[in-house]
Amino acid sequence: MAPLRHNAGMNRETHCDLPIGVFDSGVGGLTVLKAIQEELPLENLVYLGDTARLPYGTKSPASIERYATQAAAKLREQGIKALVVACNTASAVALAALRAQMADVPVIGVIGPGATAAVAAKPGGKHLVLATEATVGLRAYRAAISERDPGAEIQEQACEMLVSLAEEGWSNGDIARAIVRRYLDEAAGGSPDTIILGCTHFPLLKDTIRDIAGDGIVVVDSASTTARVVREVLETGGITRKSDSPGSLRLLATDGATRFARVGGQFLGRDLSHRDVELVDL
């Protein structure tokens, strides 16, 4: 990573007060935002969900890169000190383009931190990646894990129904358990050492997945692993916020404030109103 510079004409303290920008195609990235809030409660945060153009997973790589750079430009306009790409598809497809675009702002994706955590938990181990069909198709976790541990064994399982379960607010209970069990059965081929939650929606299902998977399997939550990497990046760059008061939060979306508030509230774990969501154009 290039050494961090501060915004021109801004002293270090003011720079540290700038928010961290978090971007996703929809509400799923709010699990990453929540993990960052828990890891770094003093940080100011601004979240942008590109709800008008979701899902990214079914779009072409060129479109995804264009959408991601437009979203990043919008967050940059607000003034941010770091960018978190809380979207697996954009992390897989557009990270290099975003790093080139953002220059002096560190850009953190969700795939690298998840892969690092899984490999650390079990070197030479067997990893099961649960993700959307789009992420599996991009083979991004496979590449990231192999790069970190050429001896690792990797299996990827598309689990579209887990996305709807999380959005419907049915993350616990018999239906969730039956669906998780079915996907783990479909992925069979011997018990894995780790299960990587390779979709931003899946941390909501972590308890159910852990419960069905059973003891001895490490469940890697890429929201919390990404939050820890954000902390490391800010500390390394000397740009953590120092304050006695908790950080602020702004929520931006490109469409559907009401749905964003209703579903997003489940992801953040607190009630949101459509008035908490600012609509923006990209």
Next chain:
Amino acid sequence: MAPLRHNAGMNRETHCDLPIGVFDSGVGGLTVLKAIQEELPLENLVYLGDTARLPYGTKSPASIERYATQAAAKLREQGIKALVVACNTASAVALAALRAQMADVPVIGVIGPGATAAVAAKPGGKHLVLATEATVGLRAYRAAISERDPGAEIQEQACEMLVSLAEEGWSNGDIARAIVRRYLDEAAGGSPDTIILGCTHFPLLKDTIRDIAGDGIVVVDSASTTARVVREVLETGGITRKSDSPGSLRLLATDGATRFARVGGQFLGRDLSHRDVELVDL
């Protein structure tokens, strides 16, 4: 409906050989296409799935109208004798605009036929509409039923998980049964007389829904009711195809031919390859 005219410079026989255009935001409308094939096996058909821009349900009405008119223009370019809007969202939002645009080509939506069939099955009855959150939000079935039967009682239930069930190919079995039961319980308030399948994905779940709902409840499948309206419109206009050979089928999509083929095959009830799908730009 305006009297049907034939394309300039084309005799009646050639006009009758033109395909029926069927349009949806994705693959769901293939249930309507399949019902039309069963109802009218001699008709040539051309299907357009606007997979690059799905889902329409989360877009603004202005965007939906723009997308729908672009899709209709693309089908019109191919030469069609009728247009079926096999998408609940587009039927709710853009039918008037499409009828103005298409002028001499009859335009048939999916909401009117479903509402007509439900009201015919039980005048003054109690109707439960199962639909996506977007369709429920548009209150389109409520309006269409009330218009046909002011004494009808109408309840609408959003059932997002049924969409993923159908796309995942899990339309039967314990998980499907548990999910359908939960939605019917949530919609409680006394047993309805009819259940209207107000989403093009739901005909795949018809057996499960009928089974859970129990005897005495009429399940209105808007795919087959729409197909019957298409037959009436063609016969009334004298433009049914006369032939000894079955009709042809072309499948167009705006993105993702592989996924279209895989999921669409389940909807059509036969294997499709990505080579069966032509990609087009709108």
